[in-house]
Amino acid sequence: MIRKVKPEIRVVGFDDGTFSFSSKVAHGRTILVGVVMKGAREVVGVLSRWITVDGTDATEKLIDAVVNSRFKDLRVIMLKGVTYGGFNIVDLDKLYLETGLPVLVVIRKKPDLRAMEAALRKHFPDWRERFEVLRRAPPLFELIPGKLYLQTVGLSPETAAEIVRTTTKTGLIPEPLRLAHMIASAVMTGESTKE
Known part of the structure; x- marks a missing residue:
């Protein structure tokens, strides 16, 4: 449990790389990058794993990246949403339980669960299982x-809001997530894109 958010709180922020429609059709892969930082000030390291586009391995890959890293002083896992590589959905409860670390999801747009359910129904035979993971996710709150x-x-x-403020340098997105986005997009396209 985090009692006080210190300016140098150790966090890892994950985002995925871009992918093409052809990689979706071929069940290709995209990269998942985690940037480990002390607050918003110092990058301590980078983690990476490959995930299947529209697969079901994002949760396991995140757990593996965190549990098997050399960064044993992490306090929080930050995610930029709960879907990576298309509809590779992260089970937030499982991630929390298996890493022992709190999970903080930061998003800019409120997701449309009805539209997501319709897309899952249309494209995935296991849509019920995937949607159940989305449905079980905790409610959103506006910061x-x-x-x-x-x-x-x-x-x-309250603690989540304080962590976001502590780890954000400029703009709205915490620095670990902003940098993870830039690195992941550069790996996949040869050039970073803006968050």
């Missing part, structure tokens, strides 16, 4: 109305 939403497992909304 900045209409601009930034959070989901947490193992953290109070």
Whole structure:
């Protein structure tokens, strides 16, 4: 449990790389990058794993990356959403239980669960299982109305908000997530894209 959020709190923020439609059809892979930081000030390291586009391995790959890393002083796992590589959905409760670390999801747009369910029904024979993982995710709360939403497992909304403020240098997105996005997109396309 996090009692006080220190300026140098150790967090890892994960985002995925871009992928093409052809990689979806061929069940290709995309990279998942985690940037380990002390607050918003110092990059301590980078983790990476390959995940299957539209697969079901994102949760396991995240667990593996965190549990088997040399970074044993992590306090929080940050995610930029719960879907990676298309509809490779992260089970937030499982991630929390198997790593022992609180999970903080940061997103800019409120997801449309009805549209997601319709897409899952249309494209995936296992749509019920995938949608159940989405449905079980904790409720969103607005940090900045209409601009930034959070989901947490193992953290109070107040502590989560403080962690976001502590790890954000500029803009709305915490630095570990912003850098993970840039690195992952550069690996996949040869050039980083803006968050």
